[in-house]
Amino acid sequence: MIYEPNRCPFRFGLGTFGDRWSLLVIRDMMFRGFTRFQDFMNAGEGISSNVLSDRLRQLEARQIVTRKKDPADGRKVLYELTDKGKDLRPMMLAIMAWAGKYDPETNVTGEIDRTLTD
Numbered sequence: 001m002i003y004e005p006n007r008c009p010f011r012f013g014l015g016t017f018g019d020r021w022s023l024l025v026i027r028d029m030m031f032r033g034f035t036r037f038q039d040f041m042n043a044g045e046g047i048s049s050n051v052l053s054d055r056l057r058q059l060e061a062r063q064i065v066t067r068k069k070d071p072a073d074g075r076k077v078l079y080e081l082t083d084k085g086k087d088l089r090p091m092m093l094a095i096m097a098w099a100g101k102y103d104p105e106t107n108v109t110g111e112i113d114r115t116l117t118d
Contacts, residue, residue: 021051024043025059027092030092068080
């Protein structure tokens with residue numbers, strides 16, 4: 001099937017979550033349970049705070065994540081995947097499986113097994 005450029009599903013998907021940082025934020029929320037800004041900053045990926053703020057805003061605007069005040073400390077914010085964000089799980093697992101197959105440095109079998117049973 002040939003797609004019209006402005007109606008292409010890949011264009012839509014990449015425009016929604018297709019940069020490195022957005023996918024890593026989604027990964028950390030989905031598989032590592034991160035909810036706080038500081039969680040993402042301490043993830044070891046080296047993201048700068050301004051880039052992280054921008055990606056979280058973009059993901060929120062695209063309804064991939066929501067933000068709410070932390071009930072334990074109203075000055076802080078918690079981030080959570082929306083149903084739309086959670087629907088990315090099969091794609092995220094496919095990326096993990098693909099990387100595990102073709103990248104000798106990647107070890108995801110345990111991660112995939114754990115995620116499939118969650």
